[in-house]
Amino acid sequence: MDTLARIKDLATKELSLEPGKIDPNAPLADVGVDSLSFIEFMFKVEDEFGVKVSDEDLRKIKCLADLERHIAASLPAAGKA
């Protein structure tokens, strides 16, 4: 499964977003994800991908596509396969 598919999968489970209707570019705030749900979701993302997201980076992530780019940049080259 590629990174975005895994993110979508996690978002379906943790944020109760409807699978198949997830727009990676939609601001999470616009699809009913509040700040508390978002940071709890990011805690699970860190576990899932084995990455750490700094407070500064966290503030830049507004949608799932932002998150995918952040993870891709954080993972070592081998992890991108």
Place this chain on the structure above:
Amino acid sequence: MPVRRVAVTGLGVVSALGNNLADFHRALAEGRSGVRLLPEDVTLGSGVQVGALAAWDPAAHFKGPEAAALDRVSQFALTAAGEALAASGLVGAQPAAAERDRIGVCWGTGMGGAQTLDGAYQSVYGRSDFRLRPLSVVMAMNNAAGSNVAMKWGLRGPFANFSTACSSSAMAIGEAMHAIRAGRADAMVAGGAEALLTPGMLAAWQALRTLSPRDANDAAASCKPFDLRRGGLVLGEGAAALVLEEEGHARARGATIHAFITGYGNTCDATHMSKPDRDGQVRAMAQALAGSGLAPDAIGYINAHGTATIVGDVVECEAIKAVFGDAALRIPVSSTKSMHGHLLGGAGAIEMLAALMPFTEGVIPPTANLEQPDPACAVRHVPLKAERGEIPRAVMSNSFAFGGSNVVLIAQRA
């Protein structure tokens, strides 16, 4: 201005005796205990052997990620409050915002989200990585259970959370009664919850040397209030909720009225953190009677605090005798902690449900395991078996807490 009367229109419960009111009533009427040996993963090295653990499957009550965002104590609270609200019919009619502004929540808990806190500490101490779930604070905080109840049903009226150890939820009921009487609310969800059967909390309780060891022959018989063989309290968990409602409001919508809450005594010993004080208990009972406008002999059942500690049971019986005089030898007294365990912050509420049983079930629940009454506890006991008889005019429930807080509630027949 006439006093606004406060009716009880809904009840709900989660406990070791079952996760609904019918199971709870049945067990108490049968004198059946929910105390059992605690599993190893709950006790770890704490040395505690028995407890009244609820048979609880979060997935049976909550969907998907909802349960994961709720501490066990909030899960209990929501389930008990949900049963009480459904039974009352108060929120079934989808009340409008203006109506919900007149419905509030008074909740009680001793240790709040103990499981979240204990789990968090377990996961970080001794490790270099202090990484915790972002929801840790809002799951563990003491007011989370009550706030979850308010949020779930959009109850936007007065809100308060009481944390006075074993009297917390009795205080919540008493203060909810006052909120309705004072005209600040038309209805209140009042109750309490506790879920502190965790290794760390059990170790702390064990250190107090106030817990009963397991009964050598029957773990279920480990809690023996008023009995010569009593060896201390047995911790329990669960929640209980009452829907309290101004009488006219309840009658206007044709709600069933189970009883009226008419008396609330609240005093502090101000003497000692854990030693019970007869005088403080006497003043609380007298206050509740005076507030009800009842003579002592109008009380037809007392649900005692009765924790089964060596000192506590004697002091409470002395206090009852001081307040009721000769009537103390006639008024049935029982401690249902012998069956549902000590719910601490949830004790006052769950015992109010037991105290109401003469009205709701036509039954006075017994003190289980009371086979050898201590002569120093000379009140009129209800040993082993429930009693059926004339429905009393009024009942009393006692809750006496660490910290010296004494709360006494009186309910009257509808």
